[in-house]
Amino acid sequence: MFKTWAFVLIAAMFAASASAARDENSIQVKGSDTMVNLGQAWAEKYMEDNAGDFVAVTGGGSGTGLSSLISGTCDIAMSSRNIKEKEIALARQKGINPNEIKVGLDGLAVIVNPANPAAKLTLAQLADIFTGRVTNWKQVGGGDEKIVVLSREVNSGTHVYFKEHVLRKNDPGSKEEFAPTALMLSSSQAIADEVAGNPAAIGYYGMGYISPKQKPVAVAKDEKSEYIEPAIDNVLSGAYPISRPLFIYTNGEPDGLVKKFIDFILSKEGQEIVLKTDFVPVKK
Amino acid sequence: MRKFKESLIEKLIFICGLASVFFVALIFLFLLKEGLAVFKTIGPFKFLLGKSWYPISEPPQLGILPLILGSLLVTLGAAVISLPIGVGCAIYIAEIAPLKTKETLKAGIELLAAIPSVVLGFIGMVTLVPLVKAVFHLPTGLTALSGSIMLAFMAMPTIVSIAEDALYSVPKTYKEGALALGATHWQAIWRVMLPAASSGILAAIMLGIGRVIGETMAVMMITGNAAAMPNSILAPVRTLTATIAAEMGEAVVGSEHYFALFAVGIVLFVISFAINVTADLCLHKRQ
Numbered sequence: 001m002f003k004t005w006a007f008v009l010i011a012a013m014f015a016a017s018a019s020a021a022r023d024e025n026s027i028q029v030k031g032s033d034t035m036v037n038l039g040q041a042w043a044e045k046y047m048e049d050n051a052g053d054f055v056a057v058t059g060g061g062s063g064t065g066l067s068s069l070i071s072g073t074c075d076i077a078m079s080s081r082n083i084k085e086k087e088i089a090l091a092r093q094k095g096i097n098p099n100e101i102k103v104g105l106d107g108l109a110v111i112v113n114p115a116n117p118a119a120k121l122t123l124a125q126l127a128d129i130f131t132g133r134v135t136n137w138k139q140v141g142g143g144d145e146k147i148v149v150l151s152r153e154v155n156s157g158t159h160v161y162f163k164e165h166v167l168r169k170n171d172p173g174s175k176e177e178f179a180p181t182a183l184m185l186s187s188s189q190a191i192a193d194e195v196a197g198n199p200a201a202i203g204y205y206g207m208g209y210i211s212p213k214q215k216p217v218a219v220a221k222d223e224k225s226e227y228i229e230p231a232i233d234n235v236l237s238g239a240y241p242i243s244r245p246l247f248i249y250t251n252g253e254p255d256g257l258v259k260k261f262i263d264f265i266l267s268k269e270g271q272e273i274v275l276k277t278d279f280v281p282v283k284k
Numbered sequence: 285m286r287k288f289k290e291s292l293i294e295k296l297i298f299i300c301g302l303a304s305v306f307f308v309a310l311i312f313l314f315l316l317k318e319g320l321a322v323f324k325t326i327g328p329f330k331f332l333l334g335k336s337w338y339p340i341s342e343p344p345q346l347g348i349l350p351l352i353l354g355s356l357l358v359t360l361g362a363a364v365i366s367l368p369i370g371v372g373c374a375i376y377i378a379e380i381a382p383l384k385t386k387e388t389l390k391a392g393i394e395l396l397a398a399i400p401s402v403v404l405g406f407i408g409m410v411t412l413v414p415l416v417k418a419v420f421h422l423p424t425g426l427t428a429l430s431g432s433i434m435l436a437f438m439a440m441p442t443i444v445s446i447a448e449d450a451l452y453s454v455p456k457t458y459k460e461g462a463l464a465l466g467a468t469h470w471q472a473i474w475r476v477m478l479p480a481a482s483s484g485i486l487a488a489i490m491l492g493i494g495r496v497i498g499e500t501m502a503v504m505m506i507t508g509n510a511a512a513m514p515n516s517i518l519a520p521v522r523t524l525t526a527t528i529a530a531e532m533g534e535a536v537v538g539s540e541h542y543f544a545l546f547a548v549g550i551v552l553f554v555i556s557f558a559i560n561v562t563a564d565l566c567l568h569k570r571q
Contacts, residue, residue, distance in 0.1 A: 064533035071537070086536055146423045153509070154340050155533045177338050180350070180512035183426055183520050186504060186530060197414060200423050 026054035027257050031065020031078035032157050033187060034106060034206040035246055038277045039078055045273060046264050053257060062157030069249055070096055075258050077249040080106065080157030080206075097252045103265050105280035107207040107235035108162060108242040111192075111214040113199040118142035120218040120227040123241060127167050129202060132179025137200065149182040150191050150203035158188070161244045162204055204242075207235070208278030235280045246279065315553060319546035322346065326540075331547065337511040337522075339531065339541040346544045350511050352551065354428065354521030357514050358503060361432025362439055362496045367489055369436070370443030374488075377444070378451035379473055390445075397441035405502035408434040413506055420518055426508030428521040434502050439492035446491060450484020451477055483569045490563030494556055500525040524552045 029039050036059035043055035065077035070091045083098050091098050110126060112118060118141045121129075128134040130149055138144045152159040159178075168174035185191050188205040195201045196213035207230050210216055218227035221241045234240040254262050264270050271281035322331065326346050334347015377389050412433060417425030454477055462472040478485070500523075508520025509530065528545050535542040 061533050063536070067533070067536060084536070086539060090536060090538065148423045153530045155531055160340070175341075177336075177341060180336060181510050181520070183424065184509035184511075184522070184530065186509075190505075193409075194424070194426070198417075198424060 025052055025257065026056065027076065027261060028068075028074040029055060029057045029076045029078060029248075030060060030068050030074040031248075032062040032080040032246070033059045034080045034156075034158055034208075035078040037208070038104070038246075038274060038279060041273045041277050042261075042265055042270060045269070046261055049264075050260070053260070055261060061153075061155035062160075063155045066098075066249065069098065069251065070094060072096065072251075075250065076261070079247045079249060080244065081160045082247070083249060099250045099252055099254070101248050101250070101254075101262060101266075102245050102282055103248050104246040104271075104274045104282055105235055105243055106246055107230040107232070107240050107280065108158065108204050108244065109207050109210050109216040109230040110202065110204045110219060110242070111195050111210070111216050112202050113195055113197075114213070114215045115199045116142055116215065118217070119215070120220065122220045122223055122225075123166060123169070124222065126219070127169065127176065130162070130167055130178055130182065131176050132181060145200045148194075148198060148201040149179055150194055150201055151178050151182045151184055152188070152191065152205075153184050153186055158204065158206065162242075165244070166242060206279070207232075210278075232275070232278070232280050243280070245282075312553065315546060315549050318543060319548075319550040322540060322543035322547045326544075331544070332551070335513055337527070339535075339544060344540050344544070346540065348524070348527075348544075348548060348551065350513050351522055351524050351527050351548065353514050354507070354511075355497060355523040355525070355552075355555075357428045357517060357521055358431040358435060358507060358523055359493055359497045361428060361517055362435035363489065363493050365432060366436035366439040366443055366492060370440050370488070370492065371447055371485060373440070373444045374447035374451060374485075375473060375478075378448045379469075379477065390448075393441050393444050396437065401438060401499055401501045402505075404434055404437060405505035408502060408506045416518075422518055424508065424520065426506060426520050428507055428514060428517045428519060431503045431507040431521070431523075432517065434506060435496045435499055438499055438502070439496045442495050443488045443492040446488035447481070447485045450481040450488065453484070454480040483566045487563045487566035490559055490566060494559040494563065497559065498525060498552070498556055500529045504529055524548050528552075 029043065036057060039057040043057045046055055047053060062079040062081050065074065065079055066083055066087050068074040069077035070087065071094070083100065088098060110121065116137070118137055121140060125134070125140050129140065129147055130151070132149070134140055135147055136144065137147055151162070163176070163178065164170065167176040167178065183194070185194065185203075188209050191203040191205050192209050192211065192214055195203050210230070216230050218229050219241055220227045226239075228234050228240045230240055230242075235243040248262070248265070250258055250262070266282075274281045331346055331348060332352070333349050334345065335349050336345045336347050337350060338345040373389075373393070377386050381389060408430060412430050413425035415425070416422065416427060416430050458476050458480055459472050462476040463469075467475065503523050504526035507523060507526065509522045509526055510520040511522040511527075512519070514521045528548055531541070531545060535545055
């Protein structure tokens with residue numbers, strides 16, 4: 001008797017999951033950890049306005065989102081970096097045609113402990129610190145202390161962006177890498193926590209994470225330029241040197257529920273949510 | 285009828301046994317198929333002995349020596365810490381403790397095994413890491429030592445319960461003989477019981493180490509994950525398991541990075557296999 005019931009239960013579970021996947025009223029959004037709060041905020045507001053539609057949002061990193069789009073396990077991938085050539089090629093092989101939509105901007109804040117006297121750095125100094133050429137805070141305006149470099153894991157779009165635009169200064173031929181001694185932390189929150197507790201640490205994260213427990217560093221393009229604080233206005237005006245676009249990717253031109261959701265994201269209301277979650281809208 | 289039923293059940297059990305062997309073989313074959321593909325782009329020596337791990341660069345640098353050494357360092361540290369405590373605890377439970385204490389202690393140790401490793405990792409992150417940083421005046425507390433201490437907790441239940449079992453199965457006459465010859469309780473434990481149970485205790489330690497080397501979540505949270513060659517136990521390290529867990533999401537299916545992660549899996553499999561076989565040999569020596 002018990003066996004029969006167990007069997008019925010398992011069968012029902014399979015049936016339920018199969019029908020959930022086919023449900024036309026639900027979409028799966030997956031990807032960038034930087035954008036996961038933003039995606040969640042969009043989804044909540046959208047579901048409030050459109051009863052009956054269901055939007056599920058999960059994080060995991062930009063790479064995770066794009067690879068699920070390619071393998072067909074999500075409808076929308078959030079990504080804080082451009083899709084790579086290799087990923088496009090792989091998608092084409094599987095009959096998926098990635099379609100890029102820019103939905104916002106993010107300033108990357110470089111942060112140190114509030115007790116750290118160093119308050120401003122040039123891009124060149126940042127590159128020196130994160131590649132390990134500069135290892136003591138006194139070389140860049142701080143006290144005599146060894147620098148603890150924090151970085152995000154390689155599945156993070158933030159990691160890739162920082163490497164390409166700060167360490168490699170947008171030069172595709174450059175071979176710069178993060179110092180092997182850099183600590184790879186698994187989330188922006190972990191970076192925030194470590195910086196809050198460690199006066200010698202330096203890390204980076206999306207502007208939305210800034211709190212009084214960390215001090216954002218003012219950044220200048222070079223020694224002659226002005227040092228700019230990471231702030232929404234400075235990112236929007238283009239004055240802050242480390243900012244990046246945020247994307248969502250769909251399979252081909254969006255249609256149906258996916259299109260409805262993206263239209264909402266790009267609407268005035270959707271872009272206000274971008275601003276509310278401390279990112280920078282694409283349209284003002 | 286009864287005979288038929290008997291033989292049917294026997295066959296079913298036989299099939300179950302066969303199936304588990306079959307699945308292990310399939311998993312290993314899959315691992316080999318995916319992992320060995322990396323050697324098309326990089327030689328096995330360069331892979332195993334390369335000192336830099338930059339899997340997403342162009343071209344990727346896939347040297348896993350720092351990861352292997354990181355794993356071994358953390359594991360060795362955990363073994364050194366958990367060995368005396370675990371064996372001591374087993375001796376106390378098996379030989380010295382009164383019945384009531386014994387039952388409580390055993391239950392407590394088993395409970396320790398039930399704590400999910402992510403919880404231990406989190407506790408380690410907020411309590412142990414700042415402590416290690418303060419005690420050793422380090423730039424950061426995310427070190428191999430923090431990982432070792434936390435993993436020692438995870439190895440302990442395995443070591444204690446198997447070592448205790450080994451001590452328990454030493455024939456009573458050994459101890460009685462020793463006591464009759466005038467040995468004190470401690471002398472009997474140290475000179476008679478421990479040597480008699482040594483192969484079982486060795487197996488307990490090996491199985492504890494086997495558990496530690498495969499542990500992922502806690503090490504990922506508290507060892508710092510820096511893929512540099514470790515030069516001391518007070519430096520951050522990156523382990524094989526943490527590397528797979530952290531990077532699996534990014535690796536584009538079919539890329540060198542993807543194959544390399546499977547190859548890391550093979551290395552891990554080989555290490556665990558060697559440890560388990562050693563433990564098994566120790567156990568069989570006893571019988």
